[in-house]
Amino acid sequence: MNTSVWLGFAPRRLTVALLAAGVSMSAWAEDPVKVGIALDISGPFAASGAEARDGFDLAIEKLGSTLGGKPAEFIKTDYAGSPEQATQLVNRYLQREKIDLFTGPIPSNAALAVAPALFRAKVPFLSSNPGPSQFAGERCSPYFFGQYQNDTYDEAGGKLANEKGYSNVVIIAPNYPAGKDHLNGFKRLYEGEIRDEIYTKVGQIDYAAEIAQIRSQKPDAVFFFLPGAMGINFVKQYVAGGLQDIPMIAPGFSADQDIIPAVGDAMLGVQNTAHWAHDLPLPANTEFVAAFREKYDGRYPSVYAAMAYDTIMAMDAAVRDAGGAQDKDALVKALETPSYASVRGDFTYGKNHYPIQNYYVRVVEKDSDGNLTNKLVGTVLEQHQDAYVAECKM
Helix, strand or coil, X not given: CCCCCHHHCCHHHHHHHHHHCCCCHHHHCCCCEEEEEEECCCCCCHHHHHHHHHHHHHHHHHCCCEECCEEEXXXXXXXXXXXXXXXXXXXXXXXHHCCCEEECCCCHHHHHHHHHHHHHCCCCEECCCCCCHHHCCCCCCCCEECCCCHHXXXXXXXXXXXXXXXXXXXXXXXXXXXXXXXXXXXXXXXXCEEEEEEEECCCCCCCHHHHHHHHHHCCCEEEECCCCHHHHHHHHHHHHCCCXXXXXEXXXXXXXXXXXXXXXXXXXXXXXXXCCCCCCCCHHHHHHHHHHHHHCCCCCCCHHHHHHHHHHHHHHHHHHHHCCCCCHHHHHHHHHCCCCCCCCCCCEECCCCCEEEEEEEEEEEECCCCCEEEEEEEEEEEEECCCCHHHCCC
């Protein structure tokens, strides 16, 4: 359903808000910039999708439902994590809504499903999460912009495992495109022995067989990519199964605020890697985290929320710099040279439109108020670029 058209401003309040923001009424008479947002607020990625939704909403509220000083319409629809439904949704966005920009899906299989229609229509797809390897290499497109490339979080995890001295590991992920990318990324930089490589069903909640398999291998550590409810159930069962003495490493998606509170103390000590941390000491990030916690009852944002927020801010800067959204070539050029203060800090795009950026180590601890959350430990990869960029012929 459409959950965000003009975002609830009554006419009089809208006029006051526009004047206060320095937006003329003649500017508001322009056709709005239309943004299609595919939400995952039900289905297997609902916990992550809810985080992304909250990040989108915070940014939209901050900008007063404008992009680049121009009126904007944000059309948000839950597609329940189904690539088939996502494809139908995007076709509707393109044909009926005539969107100018698109974002939203959490999983890579949905991103892969919807992208061809967007690319044909020359509608920029700013990923608010998935970074499939396919779009980093031979299938790169001028109309796709990633937040990270899937493998890179796990390349950081592999380097961390080396630094920790883990000589052998078991690795586990769901059997779908992102799961394969994530485990391939870990293997790319990890120098030790892979004792076992386990693929599970997407949406799986019972990991008894996999935990028994891990126990039999007696690894130095376990690397797991299991986002959302999958990660919640895995970590609970891992600790309940007596494996708490085997250290866990994860990409941040498996050890973030959509998972930590639901698991509880079993998450303590889990090491994870990410391109962002809520305690990264940057003015834009400090402002974002404070605003998020104020709006959402003191809750720390997750990486999903941070990326969603950054996505809207990137759109805002690009529409401003391009003078609107009608000239797609100008819009793409503006997106290629981001001019906003990202919550992750400075970054640039490679020629495949995937960021060259830092990756950090975080560990789950308790803050001064006793809340479980990630604490920034340090940088594991500096200005790191994905492994597929040479295959991109743009």
